[in-house]
Each structure stands twice: as structure tokens, then as C-alpha cells.
Amino acid sequence: MTAVVMTAGAAPARVDLRFLPAGKQVRVPPGVTLFDAASWNGIAIDSTCGGHGTCKKCKVRVAVGSVPVSALDTRAFTADELRGGWRLACRAQADTDLEIEVPPLTTRPKAATVGVGRQVILRPAAQKRYLELSEPTLADQRSDLERVLDGLDDLELHVGIGVLRLLGRVLRAADFRVTAVIVDDELIDVQPGDTTGALHGIAFDLGTTTVVATLLDLTTGTPLAVASTLNKQQPFGADVITRISATMLDPAALAKLSRLARQTLAELTAEVCAEAGADPADIAEVALAGNATMTHLALGVDPEPIGVAPFIMAARQLPVVSAAEIDLPVHPRARVFPFPAFGAYAGGDITAGLLAAGMNSDARTRLFIDVGTNCEIVLGNRDWLLATAAPAGPAFEGAAIRCGMRAADGAIEVVSFGADGLSLQVIGGAEPAGLCGSGLVDAVAGLVRVGLLDRSGRFVPDETAAAIAPGLASRLCLLGQERVFVLHWQGEPGDVARSVYLSQRDVRELQFAKAAIATGWRVLLAEAGLDPGGVQQVLLAGSFGSYLSPASAIAIGLVPRLPVVRIVSAGNVAGEGAKMALLSVRERAAALALLEEVRYVELSDRADFNDAFVEQLQFPA
Numbered sequence: 001m002t003a004v005v006m007t008a009g010a011a012p013a014r015v016d017l018r019f020l021p022a023g024k025q026v027r028v029p030p031g032v033t034l035f036d037a038a039s040w041n042g043i044a045i046d047s048t049c050g051g052h053g054t055c056k057k058c059k060v061r062v063a064v065g066s067v068p069v070s071a072l073d074t075r076a077f078t079a080d081e082l083r084g085g086w087r088l089a090c091r092a093q094a095d096t097d098l099e100i101e102v103p104p105l106t107t108r109p110k111a112a113t114v115g116v117g118r119q120v121i122l123r124p125a126a127q128k129r130y131l132e133l134s135e136p137t138l139a140d141q142r143s144d145l146e147r148v149l150d151g152l153d154d155l156e157l158h159v160g161i162g163v164l165r166l167l168g169r170v171l172r173a174a175d176f177r178v179t180a181v182i183v184d185d186e187l188i189d190v191q192p193g194d195t196t197g198a199l200h201g202i203a204f205d206l207g208t209t210t211v212v213a214t215l216l217d218l219t220t221g222t223p224l225a226v227a228s229t230l231n232k233q234q235p236f237g238a239d240v241i242t243r244i245s246a247t248m249l250d251p252a253a254l255a256k257l258s259r260l261a262r263q264t265l266a267e268l269t270a271e272v273c274a275e276a277g278a279d280p281a282d283i284a285e286v287a288l289a290g291n292a293t294m295t296h297l298a299l300g301v302d303p304e305p306i307g308v309a310p311f312i313m314a315a316r317q318l319p320v321v322s323a324a325e326i327d328l329p330v331h332p333r334a335r336v337f338p339f340p341a342f343g344a345y346a347g348g349d350i351t352a353g354l355l356a357a358g359m360n361s362d363a364r365t366r367l368f369i370d371v372g373t374n375c376e377i378v379l380g381n382r383d384w385l386l387a388t389a390a391p392a393g394p395a396f397e398g399a400a401i402r403c404g405m406r407a408a409d410g411a412i413e414v415v416s417f418g419a420d421g422l423s424l425q426v427i428g429g430a431e432p433a434g435l436c437g438s439g440l441v442d443a444v445a446g447l448v449r450v451g452l453l454d455r456s457g458r459f460v461p462d463e464t465a466a467a468i469a470p471g472l473a474s475r476l477c478l479l480g481q482e483r484v485f486v487l488h489w490q491g492e493p494g495d496v497a498r499s500v501y502l503s504q505r506d507v508r509e510l511q512f513a514k515a516a517i518a519t520g521w522r523v524l525l526a527e528a529g530l531d532p533g534g535v536q537q538v539l540l541a542g543s544f545g546s547y548l549s550p551a552s553a554i555a556i557g558l559v560p561r562l563p564v565v566r567i568v569s570a571g572n573v574a575g576e577g578a579k580m581a582l583l584s585v586r587e588r589a590a591a592l593a594l595l596e597e598v599r600y601v602e603l604s605d606r607a608d609f610n611d612a613f614v615e616q617l618q619f620p621a
Contacts, residue, residue, distance in 0.1 A: 034060060035090040046059070160333065177193060189284075198278075199217070207290065238373060295348055311343075360382055412426055450469045456619075
């Protein structure tokens with residue numbers, strides 16, 4: 001073996017990093033960023049931009065060792081914090097051995113776990129049949145499989161090698177008293193004894209940010225347990241574009257993202273089974289409702305063509321796979337049904353949401369808006385349906401907002417303005433630590449109502465503020481050269497940098513997001529020859545839509561100006577649609593039929609989009 005001799009001043013071949021509080025020690029090449037070092041080794045550091053230096057969320061503290069201050073660090077931290085070792089992990093390079101403190105990542109953001117749904121006739125694709133079969137004799141030499149299939153003579157079934165490998169042993173150990181487990185037209189198992197009372201399914205809403213799992217008793221249609229968690233892909237970015245970009249820049253990223261998606265599903269599966277006291281082996285079917293990118297990644301399909309024009313999916317209906325193929329800890333031959341997508345940016349989660357909302361069976365003309373980083377919009381009734389997707393950006397998730405955060409403990413979720421002040425509602429009843437999406441919309445809508453923001457989105461001059469809202473004017477301050485509105489003073493009043501505030505740039509971010517959405521539904525109205533008054537109901541879907549104030553949404557122009565009673569928070573309709581597909585083969589067929597019933601309108605190639613977008617930037621008069 002040849003010895004490696006280090007000369008004075010030479011860089012080390014490797015540096016050792018210790019991440020706290022987990023205490024995990026890793027060794028990486030010098031020059032690697034702390035963000036990459038953590039991501040490579042399964043250590044979660046908060047980020048919404050995927051480590052590109054735009055979100056300023058990846059805050060860590062260098063406890064032992066030293067890392068130079070970057071230009072971005074000076075914009076993210078106070079002078080005291082910089083002296084205390086705080087750095088942005090995506091800009092901090094590991095050139096020497098370090099010990100790094102990583103703030104805990106919120107893995108349980110506030111999320112809607114139920115939503116608007118419909119009653120269905122219980123007829124799942126999965127079923128169990130108890131069989132008492134005659135034993136073989138010299139006079140009856142039918143094969144084991146023939147014996148089982150003869151007991152199921154009303155069905156025409158396919159049988160795979162996995163069942164045949166176990167069949168003979170199971171039949172004889174159970175004295176030929178067994179239960180056949182069937183999904184659609186496939187025999188997936190033969191179990192000893194009568195297990196007909198234990199038949200379960202899991203419905204997943206696979207979101208870009210949050211994943212929700214519901215365990216169902218398929219014999220009764222009853223939900224047994226529900227759980228949600230943060231998508232483990234989060235370090236790769238807050239939106240689908242940054243995650244697709246990761247696969248384009250790094251050949252290994254597709255496998256990493258696929259593995260993280262599967263780990264998320266697996267952990268939720270274990271959690272809901274433990275909560276309900278259910279045996280994972282009794283889960284015979286899984287429904288997966290996610291946007292096109294998330295579904296592609298979970299199934300290991302390259303999403304790159306989705307991210308570049310002309311935005312093409314591998315397939316609108318990805319094939320049914322076995323649970324074993326995606327490492328899901330349920331019955332290995334359980335069937336996993338991915339919801340079909342009718343556009344690269346109107347995926348299976350929207351198909352599931354439309355199914356739950358009954359958009360294709362209602363005589364009313366309704367507007368369905370799933371508010372998020374990529375906002376999907378559907379307009380129509382039982383006779384016609386138009387759909388589009390608008391690039392709203394991550395503002396509603398708290399990203400790109402100076403004091404923004406996810407909907408977790410400490411996030412301001414409701415802001416109410418009075419004549420002389422304001423009141424805040426904070427998740428978990430904790431000290432305000434930041435502003436989540438619903439609080440952002442409330443804050444901007446309230447400032448527009450009281451007149452501290454003009455229609456263009458600019459804060460009014462101090463003299464005007466003092467005249468129209470004297471009780472609030474003192475909250476308009478300067479932070480450097482930027483005007484901000486302080487929502488909550490941290491410590492002593494006057495310390496703006498440490499407060500929770502809304503900046504002029506934050507207002508602009510929200511304007512861009514709401515303008516994209518408003519342009520989307522206005523384009524659909526124009527396609528249908530309708531004006532906003534022709535909309536009889538607006539459904540705000542998804543976790544964000546569940547907590548968004550309809551009055552605030554109207555005030556900023558996010559939705560049509562209609563009576564508030566017509567604006568309905570629909571909740572997690574994607575999850576509801578996934579449950580319906582498990583409980584009823586008829587509803588699953590209806591989901592597939594939606595592919596032919598919805599006409600997708602692409603916004604990116606419309607010559608009128610930019611002009612319409614600019615018009616919608618202003619707040620309504």
C-alpha cells in the first residue's frame with residue numbers, strides 16, 4: 001500500500017462532519033456544501049429551493065469549527081447570529097472538520113386529511129372468498145390450482161407464480177379450508193382458514209409537500225386510521241420543477257427521489273397500520289393520487305419530459321403495479337392503482353378531486369381550484385369540463401416569503417384587522433415564529449381593505465397611513481431600504497429585523513401567485529363564453545384551500561367576486577377520491593372516464609396570457 005503524504009498547507013482528502021442533535025458523523029470531500037453533505041447522508045435540512053440559494057430556509061449553526069460568511073448569509077442573518085455561527089447550509093462549504101447543529105425539520109405540517117366527498121355503493125375491486133375444498137384422491141387428481149379455481153367458478157382469474165409457489169403448502173396445512181384473496185381479475189393469495197373479516201386498502205394523497213394516508217376497511221367502507229407527513233423529497237426543492245431539474249442535473253437523482261417517495265409511503269403505511277392494529281399483510285389494494293411528477297417519481301419513471309416544452313408525460317394512465325415493485329410494506333402482491341392524469345400539470349390528484357367533487361355529474365357550473373405551487377383549475381358541469389394549470393409559485397407554501405414558513409406550530413394562520421390594531425391566530429397557540437400561506441393572504445387582504453396597500457400592491461406613504469389607520473401606521477417600518485409591515489414584534493418594539501413582518505417583496509410574490517391563478521380561471525371562462533357571475537360555486541381544494549379565508553381570497557382577486565357562501569373549502573378531495581376508487585369499481589371506472597371528458601387548455605402557448613397576467617396583478621378596486 002502506498003502512503004499518502006500531506007504537505008504543509010495542503011487541503012485534506014476528506015473532512016469529518018458531525019451533525020447534531022442526531023450525532024451522525026459523515027466523511028465528505030472538501031468543498032462540498034453542508035446541504036449536499038447532509039442530503040447525501042439522509043439528514044434532512046429545511047429547503048424549498050433545492051439548495052439553490054433562493055429560499056434562505058436551510059439555516060444551520062456551525063457549533064465547532066469555522067465557515068466563512070457568504071454574501072447570502074448577510075441577508076439571511078443578523079450580525080449577532082452570524083457571530084454565533086449561523087449559516088445557510090447551501091452556501092457553507094466544508095473545508096475543515098465541523099460540528100453542525102441542524103434545527104428540527106417540521107415533518108408534520110398542518111394538513112387537511114378529509115374533504116368533500118360523496119356516498120358510494122360499496123363494491124371494492126378487492127374481495128375475499130372463504131373456500132372449503134375437497135381433498136385430492138386417486139379418483140380426483142385435479143391440480144391444486146384447478147381445485148381453487150373450481151371453487152371460484154363465477155370468476156375468470158389470472159394467477160401468478162407467487163401464488164403457486166405457496167399454494168400446495170397452504171392448502172394442506174389448512175386442511176383445504178382457505179380464503180382466496182382477489183383483486184380485479186387476479187388471485188393474489190390463498191390464506192389458511194377464514195380471513196374474510198380482514199380486508200384493507202390504503203388511499204394515498206401523494207402531494208409535493210405533504211403526503212396523507214388513509215387506511216380503509218374494505219368490508220365495511222370504514223376509515224380505520226389516517227396520518228400525514230412531509231414528503232421526504234423536500235430537500236430537493238419545494239416544487240415539481242426543482243425536482244425535475246434535479247433529475248436533469250444528476251443522473252443519480254431519479255433513483256434518490258424515487259426512493260424518498262417510497263420511504264414516505266412506507267412510513268405512513270406502518271403508522272396507520274399500527275394506529276388501527278391492522279396487519280399490513282391484509283392490505284390487498286392501494287390507490288395513489290398524486291400530480292404527474294410525483295406519480296412518475298414514485299414509480300421510478302423519468303419525469304424530465306414533463307419539465308420541458310411541450311410537457312409530455314410517459315403515459316396518462318401509468319400501469320397498475322404490485323406493492324413489492326415500489327417497496328410498500330403491505331401484501332407483496334397487493335395492487336397499486338395510480339390515478340390517471342389528463343395533463344402534465346393536471347395530474348392524478350386532480351382527477352381524484354374531480355371524482356370526489358362530482359364535477360362530471362353536477363348540473364351546476366362550478367369552478368374547482370386546487371391552490372398550491374402548481375395550481376390546477378377546472379371549470380364546468382356534467383355536460384362539459386375545461387381544465388388548466390397555472391404556475392403560482394411557492395408563496396402559498398411560505399417559500400420565497402421573508403418570514404414565511406410551513407403550516408406548523410408557530411405559524412400565523414389567521415390575521416384579523418380592527419380599527420386600532422390587529423389580532424393573530426397562531427398554529428399550536430405558540431409564540432409567532434413566521435407566516436404560513438393562509439396568514440399571508442389574510443395579511444395582504446386586510447392591508448388592502450384598510451388602505452395601507454394600494455391597488456398596485458405598494459405600501460402607502462407614512463402620512464397617508466397615519467391619516468387612514470393611525471392604530472396601524474406605526475407598524476409600517478423600514479428594514480434597510482425596504483418598507484415592511486410588522487405583524488408581531490419579537491422582543492422589544494422597534495427591533496424590525498427580529499420581528500415577524502410582511503415585506504414589499506412578499507406582497508409582490510403573492511401578487512404574482514394570485515395573478516397566475518386568476519388568469520387561469522379567466523381564460524377558462526373565456527373559453528366557455530361565461531363571465532364570473534356564471535359560476536355557481538367555487539371549490540377551494542387541497543390543504544391550503546381548506547384553511548384559506550374565502551373573504552380574503554375574494555378581496556385579493558384570487559377567486560371571482562361572488563357571495564362568500566358560494567366559496568366552499570373542499571378540503572383534501574384528492575384523498576377522498578382515492579378512497580372512493582378503493583371502495584367502488586364503479587367510481588374507479590368513472591375516474592378513468594374523466595380522461596375523455598376533460599379538455600385541457602395549455603396556458604404557456606397562449607399569446608394572450610402575458611397581457612392577461614399583467615392585468616390581474618392589481619388588487620380589485
